[in-house]
Amino acid sequence: MNRGSRSGEDEGDYCIAMADYFDGSWVIVRQGTGHLPNVPEGREVAVRPAPITSLLSQIGTGVNEWNFVTSTDPERDAQVRAEHNALYANSTYDTMVTTEVDYLVHASQSDDFWNLWDASVLAGFASTITNRVVGTQHQCTLKANRVDEDGDETGEAIIVTSIYCDGEWTVYPSLTGIVEGDSPVRPAGTEELVEYMAERVNDWDFADDVIEDEIIELTDDRRKTMRRALAQTANLPVTDLRDLILSLPVRQAVTDDHQGLDYRSVWYSSQREHIAGWLDEYDGRGAYNRKNPSTSSKAFYGRFKCAPGLLWLAEALGEDQDTCRRAIAAADEAGPNPASECGAFRKVVPWSRIIELLDARLAK
Structure with a gap:
């Protein structure tokens, strides 16, 4: 993850989180989780290990000015930004996710958008989310691809474009669907996209052993x-x-x-x-x-x-x-x-x- 410019380009250092699937559960790999400098392509650098709290602080205090909802009161806008940065500078995850952040444009995507993102993660797809400003319009785009065992993208991708208008996010139908390479998007609805991903889960994504249903015995x-x-x-x-x-x-x-x-x-x-x-x-x-x-x-x-x-x-x-x-x-x-x-x-x-x-x- 990293901050994006108004045009959606990568900006600033990355936050990297790595997890291994071990003994039936996902475990954070400490040496692969931390800060990663954004350097020219072809140059290799190592992850600087950091605790999750440090990554949360980097994300929360690195919000772009254009991500904030603006008003006709510049002093109030500046105060809101300062309050936000103070909260995120030394906060825990639980505090951050339970705090109202209505003054952030990208804080509350639509259910359709997040449902598709959740489905892409559960299906083992490689997912990226890009925030950008097109003209005067805020856009948020999810791209998800099936991947092989090496993590390389394969097959068609799903594209979900959400537009911020009149105080809320709405998935834009003509820019949401299935696409191959540089071809135009073939529009598709939320249910079709979820089904598309569910049908393309790789065999290697399934657990080797059947996971038994959780049973709780009440005394x-x-x-x-x-x-x-x-x-x-x-x-x-x-x-x-x-x-x-x-x-x-x-x-x-x-x-x-x-x-x-x-x-x-x-x-x-x-x-x-x-x-x-x-x-x-x-x-x-x-x-x-x-x-x-x-x-x-x-x-x-x-x-x-x-x-x-x-x-x-x-x-x-x-x-x-x-x-x-x-x-x-x-x-x-x-x-x-x-x-x-x-x-x-x-x-x-x-x-x-x-x-x-x-x-x-x-x-x-």
Whole structure:
């Protein structure tokens, strides 16, 4: 990573982060993580190892002037820049990602843009993001390529161009799609691009051994404590709900019949993994960059925008199959907006019913 000029060219020293996949997990390689001077092509230089906090400081305090939203008050603009640099100079990752940075133009890309970037990383593609100003317009471009085992790009690339207009980022359809070499972009939608990458994951990207589903066994004392909290508050901490979810079977008949078993176009392999991942770090910004973190399972149930996930939760907790089918049918009729679908589902299976199901499950 490095700072970019207004035209999107590399500028200043690089921040380098290297990780090795070892024993089933990714581990940062300290000797390959740090600062790297930006030198003329052909000249080799070594990485200067540095702690992650130092790299965060370099990134946060290296923001270009043109990255800041400007106003008609130059003194206020200067104050905002100074506040930003003071925050990032000695900050931790947790502080930085939970801080509102609305005065930065590039701080809040659209969900479509980040979903495609996430998909490119999960598919093992080589990804680059370039920020630049074209005329008076801010543009952010994601380019992702399949790579061979040596890391060399191969095949067609996906291009995603996002434009900042009227205070928000929007993916630009005619400049978003699939491209080969210097050919024009062949426009494609978000779902098509995700499917394109999912179908091109290299064989060497798959783990050699099957990774077993995470199973958590709840002790009798833990169940009693959770049930007591549920009775007192009509709610549960999300950490308790997540552990309970991870103790439930992945396969559920109505959910599998409704959605099928092909999850190649999304990052999760089951709705249980989807919900457990969503609840992980739910009390902070987390991977979803939440603006309103919460520790409340009730809040999660009201905010979650995936009807098949709500279906899986109700079914796994013990809701009868007829009610499950009726609830997901109501969601389908209310579509295609995810919020409308989930709202219709919750009318059939409200939070009060989830409380009953949770209590019955904890009592077993």
